[in-house]
Amino acid sequence: MTNGRMQEGKHAPLIPMKNFVGYLLSLVLTFAALALGMAHVLSFGAVMLIMLLLAVLQVVVQLIFFMHFTESDGPRYHIVGLALGAFFALCVIFGSIWIMTFNSQVH
Amino acid sequence: MLESLKEFAGHFFVTGEPLIYMSDVAIVVVSLAIVFTLTYLKKWKWLWKEWLTTVDHKKIGIMYLISALLMLFRGGVDALLMRTQLALPNLHFLDPQHYNEIFTTHGTIMILFMAMPFLFALFNIVVPLQIGARDVAFPYLNAISFWLFFFGALLFNLSFVIGGSPDAGWVSYPPLTELATDPGPGENFYLLSLQISGIGSIATGINFIVTILKMRAPGMTLMKMPLFSWSVLASCIIIVFAFPALTVALALLMFDRLFGTHFFTMLHGGNPMMYINLFWVWGHPEVYIAVLPAFGVISEVVATFSRKSVFGYKSMVAALMVITVINYLVWAHHFFTMGASAGVNAYFAVATMLVGIPTGVKVFNWLFTMFRGRIRLTLPMLWAIAFIPCFAIGGATGVMLAAAPADYQYHNSFFLIAHFHQTLIGGVVFGLLAGLYYWWPKMFGFILDERLGKWAFWFFNIGFYVCFMPMYALGFMGMTRRVYTYPAETGWTGLNFVSTIGAYLMGIGFLLIVAQVLYSIKYGKRDVTGDPWDGRTLEWALPSPVPHYNFARIPEVSELDAWWHMKQNGETLAAQNKKAPLEPIHMPKNTGRPFIMGVFFFIAGFGFVFNWFWMGAIGLIGVVITLIARSQERDTEYEIPAEEIRRTESALGRL
Numbered sequence: 001m002t003n004g005r006m007q008e009g010k011h012a013p014l015i016p017m018k019n020f021v022g023y024l025l026s027l028v029l030t031f032a033a034l035a036l037g038m039a040h041v042l043s044f045g046a047v048m049l050i051m052l053l054l055a056v057l058q059v060v061v062q063l064i065f066f067m068h069f070t071e072s073d074g075p076r077y078h079i080v081g082l083a084l085g086a087f088f089a090l091c092v093i094f095g096s097i098w099i100m101t102f103n104s105q106v107h
Numbered sequence: 108m109l110e111s112l113k114e115f116a117g118h119f120f121v122t123g124e125p126l127i128y129m130s131d132v133a134i135v136v137v138s139l140a141i142v143f144t145l146t147y148l149k150k151w152k153w154l155w156k157e158w159l160t161t162v163d164h165k166k167i168g169i170m171y172l173i174s175a176l177l178m179l180f181r182g183g184v185d186a187l188l189m190r191t192q193l194a195l196p197n198l199h200f201l202d203p204q205h206y207n208e209i210f211t212t213h214g215t216i217m218i219l220f221m222a223m224p225f226l227f228a229l230f231n232i233v234v235p236l237q238i239g240a241r242d243v244a245f246p247y248l249n250a251i252s253f254w255l256f257f258f259g260a261l262l263f264n265l266s267f268v269i270g271g272s273p274d275a276g277w278v279s280y281p282p283l284t285e286l287a288t289d290p291g292p293g294e295n296f297y298l299l300s301l302q303i304s305g306i307g308s309i310a311t312g313i314n315f316i317v318t319i320l321k322m323r324a325p326g327m328t329l330m331k332m333p334l335f336s337w338s339v340l341a342s343c344i345i346i347v348f349a350f351p352a353l354t355v356a357l358a359l360l361m362f363d364r365l366f367g368t369h370f371f372t373m374l375h376g377g378n379p380m381m382y383i384n385l386f387w388v389w390g391h392p393e394v395y396i397a398v399l400p401a402f403g404v405i406s407e408v409v410a411t412f413s414r415k416s417v418f419g420y421k422s423m424v425a426a427l428m429v430i431t432v433i434n435y436l437v438w439a440h441h442f443f444t445m446g447a448s449a450g451v452n453a454y455f456a457v458a459t460m461l462v463g464i465p466t467g468v469k470v471f472n473w474l475f476t477m478f479r480g481r482i483r484l485t486l487p488m489l490w491a492i493a494f495i496p497c498f499a500i501g502g503a504t505g506v507m508l509a510a511a512p513a514d515y516q517y518h519n520s521f522f523l524i525a526h527f528h529q530t531l532i533g534g535v536v537f538g539l540l541a542g543l544y545y546w547w548p549k550m551f552g553f554i555l556d557e558r559l560g561k562w563a564f565w566f567f568n569i570g571f572y573v574c575f576m577p578m579y580a581l582g583f584m585g586m587t588r589r590v591y592t593y594p595a596e597t598g599w600t601g602l603n604f605v606s607t608i609g610a611y612l613m614g615i616g617f618l619l620i621v622a623q624v625l626y627s628i629k630y631g632k633r634d635v636t637g638d639p640w641d642g643r644t645l646e647w648a649l650p651s652p653v654p655h656y657n658f659a660r661i662p663e664v665s666e667l668d669a670w671w672h673m674k675q676n677g678e679t680l681a682a683q684n685k686k687a688p689l690e691p692i693h694m695p696k697n698t699g700r701p702f703i704m705g706v707f708f709f710i711a712g713f714g715f716v717f718n719w720f721w722m723g724a725i726g727l728i729g730v731v732i733t734l735i736a737r738s739q740e741r742d743t744e745y746e747i748p749a750e751e752i753r754r755t756e757s758a759l760g761r762l
Contacts, residue, residue, distance in 0.1 A: 014739070077320050088348045088435055096384050099439050102447045 022065025029058045121271055124205065126188075131268055160697040162246035163655050167253050168231030169550060172543075174257060175225035178216050181264065183617055185213035190574075190610035193603050196595040206591035207274040208293070212267065214277025219301060220260040222397045222531070223308060225539045227256070229400060230315055230339050232550055233542075236646035237333050239324025239664065241657045244317040246695040247743070252307040252314065254705030259304025262712045266296035270716065273297035276589065278386055279360070281371035281379040286364050292716045298361045299712040305350055305357070312346030315339055324645070326664035333644045333668075334410075334423055338403025341427045342396050345434065349392035356385035365718060380445060387438040395434040398498075398530065399427060401538025402469055405491045408541050409473050411640050412488040413480025416668055419472040426465035426472075433462050443514045452511040459509035466502055470495060485640070486560045490541035493568050497533030501526060504579070519589075522582025525575045532571060540620075548639045552652045553631035559623035567616030574609025577602035643671040648680045650759040656692045656747055659684050659756050681761045689756070692747045704733040 033054050036047055063069040063082075072078060121127050145151050158166060188209050192201045201209065231249070235242055243249050266272045270292035275284045284294045319340045323332065359370040360382060369375035371382045410417040417423060439447065439455040473495060482488065504526040508514055517523055548554050581602050586593065593599055632639075637650040645662060646653075648670045660683055666672040673679070711726025756762040 016738070074321070084344070084432075085348065091436055092352065092388055095436070095439070096381075096388075099384055099445075099447050099451050100378070100380065102445070102451075 018065055022061055025061045025065070026058060029054050029061065119269060121268055126205075127268060134268065155699070156697070159702050160699045162242070162250045162695045162697060162701075164231045164235050164243050164246065164249060165550070165653060165655070167249055168228045168233075170253060171224040171228035171231060171256070172550075174260065175221050175228055178221040178224070178260065179617070182213050182216040182221050183614060185209045185216070187610055187614055189213065190607040192591060193593075194607040195604065196593050196597075196600055198592060201591065203591045204274065207589070208272035210589055211273045211276055211279075211297070212263075215263065215273070215297065215301070216260075217531070218277065218393065218397070219304060220256075220263065222535055222539075223304075224256055224260075226342070226397060226400050227252070227308075227311055229335075229404070229539065229542050229546065230311070230343075233546055233646060234315060234318060234336055234339050235322070236549070236649060236653060236657060237336050237644050238319060238322065238327060239645050239658060239662050239669075240318065240322040241661075241692065242695065243314050244322055245314050247698065247701065247737070248310050248314055250698070250701035251704060252311045254701045255307030255310075255708060256304045258705040258709040258712075259300045259302075259307070262303065262709055262716070263296055263300035265713075266293060266300075270296065278383075278390070280386075281360060281363070281382050282373050284360065284364075285372050285379075287372075295361070295364060295716040295718075298357050298364070299716050302354065302357050302361070303708050303712050305354055308346055309350045309354075312343040312350070315343045316347065319343075324661050324664050324669075327669065330421070330424070331664060331667045331669070334406035334417060334420070334427075335400070335403035335644075337424055337427055338399045338406070341431045342399045344431055345392045345396045345399070348435065349389045349396065351389075352385050353389035353393075356382055356389070359385075361715075365715060380442075383442050383445070384439075387441040391438040391441060392434050394527075394530065395430060397535045398538070399430065401494070401535050401542075402427070404538045404542035404545065405473060405494055406469075406476075407644065408487045408491040408545050409476045410668075411545075411642055412483045412485060412491075413477050414483075414641070415476055415480045416643070416671075417472065418475035418478075419468075420667060422468055423472055426468045429465040430462060433458065433465070437462060440509055440511075440514070443511045444518045456509050456511040460506055463502060463506055470499055485544075486555065486557060486564065487541045487545035487640075489561070489564050490537050490544065493564070494533065494537040494541065497529060497537060497571070501529030501533050505530065517582060519587055520582035521578040521586045521588060524588050525578035525582060528575050528578075532575075545640070546646075548634040549637075549646055549649075549651050549653065553627060553633050554639055556623050556627045556631055559619055559626060563616045563619035563623055565616075566612050566619060570609045570612025570614075570616055572609070573612060574606050577606045577609075581606075638670075643668040645669050648673065650761060654755050654759065656694060656752065659689055659692075659752050659761065660686075679761075684756055684762050689749045689752050691749045692752060693744050694747060696743055696745050698743075700733050700737060704730055707733065 033051050036042070036050060036054075042050070067078075069078065069082075120131075145154060158170065161167065188201060189206065192198055192206060231243070234240075273279065273293040273296055275289060275294060275297075279294060279297055283289060319332070319336055323329075359368070362368040363370055363372060363377075369377040371377050371379045373379065406417050406423060437455055437459045439451060440459045443452050443455070473491075484492075504522070508517055508523060508526055544555055544560065581599055584597070584599060584602075586597070586599050586603075593603075634651045638647040639651075640647070645664070648662065649657065659680075662669070662673075662680065662683060707726045707729030709726070711723050711730065714720065714722025714724070714726055753762060
């Protein structure tokens with residue numbers, strides 16, 4: 001920030017372990033969800049519940065490993081961003097469910 | 108062998124249409140002419156070193172601008188073809204399939220490959236200068252954004268001569284766009300090219316949020332930041348939250364078409380309405396992504412040419428932020444007729460009308476800024492003044508459409524077409540043109556010719572109303588969108604004919620703008636001061652065109668309208684530069700990798716369009732290699748010595 005530009009990581013390690021682990025974790029979580037959907041061994045309700053849990057974990061992985069959520073200098077803009085993001089996500093999820101419930105009336 | 112090659116070519120290239128053959132010839136001739144000119148003038152190295160590998164925000168902005176104007180031409184030709192077909196009943200100028208393809212490419216190009224790059228052009232050129240920064244936060248990412256947009260647009264435009272264009276409207280609704288009802292590569296072109304350029308758009312959104320939050324000049328608190336930068340911040344916040352919804356919708360539809368899934372099919376538990384829902388979760392915010400920066404431009408232009416600080420700065424900021432949130436909560440008004448419950452439609456109707464309130468605040472603030480101001484009717488100001496009533500009418504008809512029960516009458520009629528063209532042309536395009544005229548001297552160092560510009564202005568404006576006002580009436584008379592012809596008994600002939608005349612008037616307006624640019628390159632008044640409009644914000648403190656490091660010394664800001672107050676206090680950048688010896692500046696190095704990455708994305712996209720997975724894999728592997736190469740790069744910056752800066756600044760009269 002000294003002369004108006006963001007400092008890029010000049011001394012970053014050759015293999016960014018943190019990102020590597022994060023990437024692996026996010027892949028594992030994704031494929032766990034896929035396998036759960038493909039396997040048809042659990043009841044619908046149970047699958048949905050576990051998937052929701054996996055989704056929340058996925059968000060946490062993204063925030064910690066990639067979004068540098070725990071690091072900050074200066075104003076905490078990222079808290080505002082996260083709050084707004086959570087608000088929009090909830091609106092989209094519940095809004096979509098609300099809009100799409102017309103299906104149950106049509107079928 | 109020859110036979111099979113012939114058969115392949117027959118499917119691969121679009122055949123059987125004289126218009127397309129003419130375009131084939133034109134494309135080959137223009138490409139050859141470009142190659143020949145570059146070779147003849149020995150400009151290949153210059154092209155690569157100065158433009159294709161640049162990470163300079165101003166040059167990237169100019170490349171966005173050129174792309175946007177080319178796409179405006181392409182989309183405009185599509186529009187004229189459609190209007191020609193509809194001028195009289197029962198015309199056979201275009202066949203139905205060709206008509207479908209043209210309205211699809213017209214819409215997609217105008218929104219995603221014309222409006223978006225035009226906006227990004229202004230973001231790039233203006234924001235760093237306006238907030239007193241030397242570049243955007245992530246210059247390398249910025250170059251990637253541009254090349255992803257560029258190759259996405261190239262892929263989309265290729266569909267027109269290779270494989271066939273998409274033909275299901277710019278919204279591309281399933282189940283029509285599922286494989287069963289729409290085989291062939293056309294829709295794949297749509298899905299892949301939007302996906303590729305969409306990655307670039309999200310990156311641009313992040314880039315400018317960080318730039319604005321982290322790189323403002325010392326002393327420029329958020330509440331002292333110019334309104335254009337505020338509007339870019341608002342627009343970028345919406346980009347970051349809305350574009351992922353489009354990414355998901357397109358990806359799921361692509362899975363359906365390429366890998367046999369059933370997300371949006373009618374059978375096997377698919378639900379096409381979910382695509383429509385997701386599409387508009389992005390699609391409605393998209394119009395605010397486009398129009399908020401136009402609001403920002405108008406705020407700058409009106410303040411400058413009224414010689415007044417903008418009226419109600421704080422309420423302007425608040426209105427922008429309120430729109431940023433509300434615009435995300437109104438998406439279902441695009442499909443009231445889907446038959447959701449009364450509760451859903453009632454909520455979305457009221458939420459939609461709410462957007463009118465902050466927008467109204469902005470309109471009144473512009474009017475009060477002009478009130479008792481010393482108004483100069485320059486070209487940017489003319490477009491800004493034309494913007495206000497045009498956008499207000501567009502907004503008012505939007506509120507009519509928002510009334511859910513009435514919408515059952517207007518839905519997908521020409522009334523709707525007139526409404527959204529009025530907001531997108533009268534709002535976005537007028538605003539962007541005002542911005543183009545306003546910042547043109549800053550980009551290129553000369554002012555666009557006033558006389559030709561006024562001719563263009565009047566042709567375009569009168570053309571606009573002649574073209575779109577009859578469409579409101581046609582909508583009431585029952586004409587629906589996307590009909591390729593109509594019988595004379597409908598009584599729509601007269602209004603349609605008038606509308607077509609208007610479209611051609613706008614076409615002439617566009618040509619006049621092109622003529623104006625060409626004329627002004629040679630004869631336009633040179634901008635030697637860097638401040639041709641007596642501006643208020645920091646970009647006007649710099650010489651035109653701006654040296655590539657922007658500010659020799661980052662200025663200190665103490666007020667809103669920083670440059671205006673500096674002038675009032677008799678300060679100049681030259682005086683600031685003299686205060687202490689100049690220091691060397693770190694700048695990012697040019698790099699060809701973003702361009703190469705774009706090429707690989709293009710290869711991957713092209714492969715997937717034709718279900719050639721080997722080709723898609725090659726492209727994606729190339730993308731990963733460029734990413735890894737970047738992650739191993741350490742030496743990305745160079746230093747401009749203080750002596751060189753001193754020489755440049757004194758040559759520009761700033762020392």
